[in-house]
Amino acid sequence: MPASPIRLNIVTALECEARPVAARLGLEKVTSRAHRPLYLGDGVALTVSGIGRRAAEVAVKFLHLSEEVQVVARGRDRLAAQPDAAWLNIGIGGARDLDVGQGVLAHRVEDAGWSRAWYPRFVFEPPCPTATVRTIDYVERAYFDPVVYEMEAAGFATAATKISTAELVHVYKIISDGPTAPTHEISKARVEELVSARIEEIAGLAGILQELAVELASMKADPEGWEEMRRRWHFTQTQLHQLRRLMVRGQALRPGEPFDPPELKRARTPRQALAVMDKKLRELAEAREEGSGRR
Amino acid sequence: MIDLIYVERAVAERPGARRILERFPRATRVECDRYGEIFNGNRQNFRLQKRRPALILAEKTGEPVLPAPEGYGVGAERNFYFSPMLNCLYDCRYCFLQGMFRSANYVVFVNDEHFHAAIERTAAEAADEPVFFFSGYDCDSLALEPVTGFVETWLPLFERLPNAWLELRTKSVQLRPLIDREPLANVVVAYSFTPEAVSRQTEHGVPPLARRVEAMARLQRQGWPVGLRFDPLILHEGFEANYRELFDRVFEALDVERLHSVSLGPFRLPRPVFRRMARLYPEEPLFAAPLTETEALVSYDADLERRLLRFCEDELLKRVPRELVFPCRT
Numbered sequence: 204m205p206a207s208p209i210r211l212n213i214v215t216a217l218e219c220e221a222r223p224v225a226a227r228l229g230l231e232k233v234t235s236r237a238h239r240p241l242y243l244g245d246g247v248a249l250t251v252s253g254i255g256r257r258a259a260e261v262a263v264k265f266l267h268l269s270e271e272v273q274v275v276a277r278g279r280d281r282l283a284a285q286p287d288a289a290w291l292n293i294g295i296g297g298a299r300d301l302d303v304g305q306g307v308l309a310h311r312v313e314d315a316g317w318s319r320a321w322y323p324r325f326v327f328e329p330p331c332p333t334a335t336v337r338t339i340d341y342v343e344r345a346y347f348d349p350v351v352y353e354m355e356a357a358g359f360a361t362a363a364t365k366i367s368t369a370e371l372v373h374v375y376k377i378i379s380d381g382p383t384a385p386t387h388e389i390s391k392a393r394v395e396e397l398v399s400a401r402i403e404e405i406a407g408l409a410g411i412l413q414e415l416a417v418e419l420a421s422m423k424a425d426p427e428g429w430e431e432m433r434r435r436w437h438f439t440q441t442q443l444h445q446l447r448r449l450m451v452r453g454q455a456l457r458p459g460e461p462f463d464p465p466e467l468k469r470a471r472t473p474r475q476a477l478a479v480m481d482k483k484l485r486e487l488a489e490a491r492e493e494g495s496g497r498r
Numbered sequence: 499m500i501d502l503i504y505v506e507r508a509v510a511e512r513p514g515a516r517r518i519l520e521r522f523p524r525a526t527r528v529e530c531d532r533y534g535e536i537f538n539g540n541r542q543n544f545r546l547q548k549r550r551p552a553l554i555l556a557e558k559t560g561e562p563v564l565p566a567p568e569g570y571g572v573g574a575e576r577n578f579y580f581s582p583m584l585n586c587l588y589d590c591r592y593c594f595l596q597g598m599f600r601s602a603n604y605v606v607f608v609n610d611e612h613f614h615a616a617i618e619r620t621a622a623e624a625a626d627e628p629v630f631f632f633s634g635y636d637c638d639s640l641a642l643e644p645v646t647g648f649v650e651t652w653l654p655l656f657e658r659l660p661n662a663w664l665e666l667r668t669k670s671v672q673l674r675p676l677i678d679r680e681p682l683a684n685v686v687v688a689y690s691f692t693p694e695a696v697s698r699q700t701e702h703g704v705p706p707l708a709r710r711v712e713a714m715a716r717l718q719r720q721g722w723p724v725g726l727r728f729d730p731l732i733l734h735e736g737f738e739a740n741y742r743e744l745f746d747r748v749f750e751a752l753d754v755e756r757l758h759s760v761s762l763g764p765f766r767l768p769r770p771v772f773r774r775m776a777r778l779y780p781e782e783p784l785f786a787a788p789l790t791e792t793e794a795l796v797s798y799d800a801d802l803e804r805r806l807l808r809f810c811e812d813e814l815l816k817r818v819p820r821e822l823v824f825p826c827r828t
Contacts, residue, residue, distance in 0.1 A: 310526060310528045311530075320530070320531075322504070322528065322530065322535060322536045324536075324547060324552075325502055325550060325552070326547055326549045327549075327550065328550070333502075333526055335528070365541075368541050368543045368546070369541055369542050369543075370542070370546045415546065418546070419543065419546065422777075422778065422779075422780065423777075426780075451776070451780045451786075452785065453786070455780065455781050455782060455783050455786040456783060456786045458781065484786070485799070488787050488788040489788050491783070
């Protein structure tokens with residue numbers, strides 16, 4: 204089982220939607236203690252929510268809090284989902300004006316029942332057209348508005364946007380029905396076929412989202428030597444914040460080197476350690492501004 | 499340039515919105531109720547959004563003209579600012595916008611008449627004295643000119659308000675709308691500069707210094723009042739030589755006799771804004787400079803700041819009369 208942190212979480216409503224995605228992304232099905240379908244792969248987790256907005260919302264929470272599940276699945280060190288992992292809802296939907304088989308990303312997700320809306324942010328070039336996705340509680344047959352009708356996206360967005368940054372939460376739908384392709388013709392096999400036909404687009408999207416999650420993680424990465432430094436003294440929470448700021452600044456001044464001045468060896472308390480670091484940092488910064496230091 | 503445009507339903511049919519939408523016929527258009535649905539909200543990342551900002555067309559509600567902060571001005575007693583747009587085309591690492599706004603999307607307010615009425619009202623309240631209006635506080639006044647048409651729609655207003663002054667603060671070289679019309683004596687085009695070495699490292703997407711200097715000189719030759727803004731002053735290796743060189747280049751290109759004003763101010767930011775910026779760009783050496791944090795502000799250590807400011811002020815005073823120089827500490 205892969206050891207890299209989860210960078211992308213995927214939620215599908217149906218097993219037949221999940222199977223082609225899991226196969227393409229190299230995910231393995233594992234048995235979770237929560238008796239929920241779970242697929243894991245290198246940096247990717249996928250679960251099957253079942254139909255409906257509430258089910259999708261619960262599925263997101265399950266993946267987010269799936270530490271226990273992942274431990275069970277991996278049988279080793281805890282490896283929880285990253286707080287800024289990307290989230291992708293993949294499913295099918297009906298539309299009046301789009302061709303069956305077309306994949307679309309949501310640029311607006313509407314919750315028809317609650318008059319709420321979410322706006323996924325496109326910081327990448329979408330690999331497919333974008334559309335408004337409207338979550339409803341019934342099977343749509345009139346296709347009155349020029350939107351994609353489906354049943355999970357709003358629940359997914361409700362939960363995922365509370366966990367991750369808006370740029371990393373996306374909804375991808377494949378058109379399965381419309382005025383000329385009635386819903387009663389949709390079978391599990393047909394859904395699997397529709398998803399399989401779009402699998403390269405989905406894989407590309409998964410790759411983009413994972414890259415963004417990695418970029419975001421690098422912005423928030425611990426400074427070099429962080430774990431060692433925080434173990435050396437018993438810092439309070441406030442002091443830990445100060446320590447992090449000092450270490451990040453130290454690293455900005457000397458990229459690639461942990462900020463660990465030798466003078467720290469003489470510090471006996473966390474407060475002394477922070478004072479030493481602060482002083483050293485000022486000296487470093489002033490030395491860097493050649494000719495601008497005190498003369 | 500713009501692939502995605504969010505439009506508030508209430509303004510979608512306004513002429514300003516329609517003109518912009520027509521300019522980007524291939525952009526995806528997404529309707530929303532209020533721009534805050536997209537622009538506000540904590541769970542957004544300015545740095546990621548800066549890769550591909552969207553445009554938001556919105557209606558400005560509430561008071562659109564606000565008093566400028568104490569100490570912000572270039573000679574007038576009464577100073578105000580307004581923001582017909584939020585955010586900037588450029589990506590300057592020292593810019594407070596990246597710490598002030600959660601979103602890097604550009605918001606353009608298309609209800610010009612709301613701003614115009616407020617400006618007319620404010621100017622009329624002090625009809626006997628000059629009233630200065632700064633338009634480049636939350637944006638670059640000209641950088642998105644081809645989209646906003648700001649100059650075309652706003653200058654006629656200032657043409658008929660004799661006591662109202664407008665500052666267009668910019669790093670843009672989009673001169674066409676200014677070049678194509680008669681200069682106005684009460685509209686100052688103010689260019690902000692940092693030394694070339696700083697500009698290259700921190701002002702991403704900004705036209706090269708030489709082009710900006712050339713653009714400014716051209717405007718001055720045509721008769722536009724121009725101003726110089728050395729704000730923020732950035733402490734860096736060799737700052738003395740670099741600022742001296744910058745001043746030489748700029749003043750060589752300008753006629754000092756016809757210069758409107760010069761302002762300068764050290765790098766300083768509200769503390770929460772600074773902290774957000776430093777979190778977004780942890781690797782940025784600018785934020786690791788010798789800084790002092792007070793309850794409200796983050797700025798260079800006092801003696802360094804004094805030294806930087808004094809040096810630049812002294813150098814400027816060798817080139818321009820004192821009455822044109824306005825240090826800004828706001």
